[in-house]
Every structure is written in structure tokens, then in C-alpha cells.
Amino acid sequence: MDIGNIKKHSDLNFEVAKAKKNAxxxxxxxxxxxxxxxxxxxxxxxxxxxxxxxxxxxDFYVLDVNDNPCHVENPEDxxxxxxxxxxxxxxxxxxxxxxxxxxxx
Amino acid sequence: xxxxxxxxxxxxxxxxxxxxxxxxxxxIRKYLKLEITIVTNLETFKKFKPMxxxxxxxxxxxxxxxxxxxxxxVPWYNKERALAYEHSPYDTTILMDCxxxxxxxxxxxxxxxxxxxxxxxxxxxxxxxxxxxxxxxSTLPLVWATVTLFRKNTNTKAIFDMIKHxxxxxxxYRNLYRIIYNSYRNDFAFAIALHQLNLGTFIPTPxxxxxxxxxxxxxxxxxxxxxxNGRVNLTSGQDVHVMDKEWCNG
Numbered sequence: 193m194d195i196g197n198i199k200k201h202s203d204l205n206f207e208v209a210k211a212k213k214n215a216x217x218x219x220x221x222x223x224x225x226x227x228x229x230x231x232x233x234x235x236x237x238x239x240x241x242x243x244x245x246x247x248x249x250x251d252f253y254v255l256d257v258n259d260n261p262c263h264v265e266n267p268e269d270x271x272x273x274x275x276x277x278x279x280x281x282x283x284x285x286x287x288x289x290x291x292x293x294x295x296x297x
Numbered sequence: 298x299x300x301x302x303x304x305x306x307x308x309x310x311x312x313x314x315x316x317x318x319x320x321x322x323x324x325i326r327k328y329l330k331l332e333i334t335i336v337t338n339l340e341t342f343k344k345f346k347p348m349x350x351x352x353x354x355x356x357x358x359x360x361x362x363x364x365x366x367x368x369x370x371v372p373w374y375n376k377e378r379a380l381a382y383e384h385s386p387y388d389t390t391i392l393m394d395c396x397x398x399x400x401x402x403x404x405x406x407x408x409x410x411x412x413x414x415x416x417x418x419x420x421x422x423x424x425x426x427x428x429x430x431x432x433x434x435s436t437l438p439l440v441w442a443t444v445t446l447f448r449k450n451t452n453t454k455a456i457f458d459m460i461k462h463x464x465x466x467x468x469x470y471r472n473l474y475r476i477i478y479n480s481y482r483n484d485f486a487f488a489i490a491l492h493q494l495n496l497g498t499f500i501p502t503p504x505x506x507x508x509x510x511x512x513x514x515x516x517x518x519x520x521x522x523x524x525x526n527g528r529v530n531l532t533s534g535q536d537v538h539v540m541d542k543e544w545c546n547g
Contacts, residue, residue: 210425217421218535221502222401226409233501257501260411
């Protein structure tokens with residue numbers, strides 16, 4: 193591989209890295225979700241927490257992203273909304289990721 | 298309880314801010330579907346194209362401030378924003394710059410939560426070169442007043458009263474917090490008020506931004522195409538603050 197090709201390859205990887213970083217920021221922003229007047233991030237941590245607490249209690253308290261307590265009275269509904277939002281954002285990211293993966297081929 | 302968008306828009310001798318506002322209104326209508334109030338002056342008001350149902354509030358704005366833009370010093374009419382509490386007809390207000398473009402319903406999610414005032418304290422430079430970080434510009438943590446959500450109550454009344462006080466005594470506060478810029482900037486006035494009153498909630502994800510070095514070359518309802526350092530890129534489905542003031546001029 194000559195230096196011209198290496199430079200081209202490097203430029204492409206740089207562009208892909210930038211696109212991934214922007215897409216992840218977008219994903220995190222779109223995962224913000226209001227529930228019972230509190231703000232949550234529909235990410236794996238929140239889903240795991242709610243899923244675990246749901247197995248032990250019919251209702252419980254969790255902290256939102258600003259450390260405000262939220263009374264979750266219907267865990268099933270909350271968990272479903274979190275999963276829906278999480279998968280919606282990940283689906284968009286997956287499509288972009290797929291396009292980026294094909295870019296280098 | 299009413300929720301709406303409040304926007305300040307004053308054309309300057311250099312820039313047609315009303316064209317940015319027209320574009321921004323279209324985006325708000327598509328993604329937020331909220332009532333909109335524009336605070337403007339008579340001269341700018343006359344230039345707006347018909348946009349359907351918009352509440353206008355006409356004021357005589359102060360014209361004493363300037364800012365640096367692409368190596369030039371240009372007029373900057375930004376002092377009326379301190380009166381947003383009085384100008385807003387809404388219980389919950391999304392106070393937004395006319396160069397902030399909505400491409401998602403994220404602000405609706407934020408508006409449906411409990412807060413007194415909520416705004417960004419971090420930015421994400423879409424060129425991924427961190428050109429807008431704002432480090433070492435003052436001794437206080439910077440916030441971005443570009444998009445500010447607030448509910449009318451005694452706390453936010455106190456914040457806006459404090460912002461007015463900071464504006465009136467800006468040289469003192471500029472010295473106190475070692476702010477490096479001479480120009481009055483709302484970001485600092487809001488940051489000082491929140492710092493003094495120990496209030497405010499921050500939006501947990503950073504505000505996506507395109508710095509003034511970035512040229513916007515195309516746009517549609519879903520996103521913006523921009524050019525930086527000879528490279529073309531696009532953003533879609535993500536709200537963005539665009540600092541290129543000339544792209545709507547066509």
C-alpha cells in the first residue's frame with residue numbers, strides 16, 4: 193500500500209469516527225424521556241434497574257437524571273416505554289452503523 | 298397550563314435574523330406543534346413573510362451591543378431577552394434563539410418534566426473538533442441560554458430579576474467572574490444569575506452546534522448539510538444551534 197492510499201484510508205476512518213460520535217450524541221439525546229414529570233434516559237442502565245425492581249415490588253422509587261425521585265406505580269408501562277424508546281434510537285443507530293461499515297469495503 | 302415558544306428576533310445592519318426566524322418557525326411547527334410568540338421591533342416585523350398564527354410583541358430594542366463574527370465586529374441586539382419572564386404569555390416557556398433549529402420532539406419531552414429553569418451546560422460540536430468549548434473564558438461554569446425552558450414561579454422571577462441586575466451592572470460582574478469578553482452575552486448573564494441564586498437544572502445531553510466557521514450549504518425539514526474545512530457533512534433528526542448567520546439569505 194502506498195502512502196496515498198494510506199492517507200485515503202486514514203481520512204475515511206476519520207470521517208467514520210466523526211459520524212459515529214455524532215450519531216451516538218444524537219442517540220443519547222433522543223433517549224431522553226419524560227415519565228411522571230421526571231426525566232429519564234432510556235438506556236441499558238435504566239432498563240435494567242426498572243426491570244430488576246419490577247421483579248421485587250409492584251411499585252417503587254427511582255432517581256431521574258437530575259436526581260429527583262420518581263414514584264413508579266405502573267412498572268410494566270414504564271418498562272415498556274423505556275424499551276420502545278431505547279430500541280427506536282438503537283434501530284436508527286444500527287442503520288447508520290451498517291452504512292458506515294460498508295463505506296470502507 | 299399553557300406551553301409555548303418565545304423567540305427574540307431583531308434584524309441588524311449586517312444580518313437578516315428574520316429569515317432565520319422564519320426557518321426556525323417552520324421547524325417548530327413541524328416537530329413541536331406549539332404556539333409561538335416573536336418579540337421583535339417594527340422594522341423587522343415589516344420584513345416577516347406571512348407565517349399564519351404567530352403572536353408578535355413589538356418593542357424598541359437596545360442597539361448598544363456588538364460581537365465578534367468571522368473576524369469582524371458586528372452589531373448584536375441581545376439585551377431584551379432579560380425581559381422574557383414579562384414577555385412570555387405562557388406558563389411553561391421554551392425561550393429559543395432564532396438560530397436554533399428543531400429537528401426532533403426532544404424539547405417536548407423536557408417541557409413535560411418538573412423544573413424551574415432548564416438549559417444546556419454542555420455543547421457538542423458537530424465538526425467533532427471541540428471548537429466551541431468555552432474553556433478558560435471566565436471563572437464560573439458557563440451555561441448556554443440558546444434554548445432555555447422556564448416555568449413562571451417565584452424562583453424564575455428571581456432569576457430573571459437577577460439577569461436584569463447583571464445586565465445593568467455588567468462591567469462589575471464581568472470583572473468579578475473574570476469574563477474575557479467585553480460584549481454583554483446572555484450566556485454569562487444567565488450563568489451568573491443561576492450561580493448567585495443556586496438554581497437551575499441542566500439538560501443532560503449536550504447542545505449540538507455548528508460554529509460560525511461552518512457554512513450551511515443546504516437544508517430541508519429533516520436536517521442540515523454543512524461544510525467545514527472543505528468537507529461536507531450532514532446532521533438530521535437532531536436539534537442544532539447554527540452560528541452561521543447568513544445561510545438563510547439564499
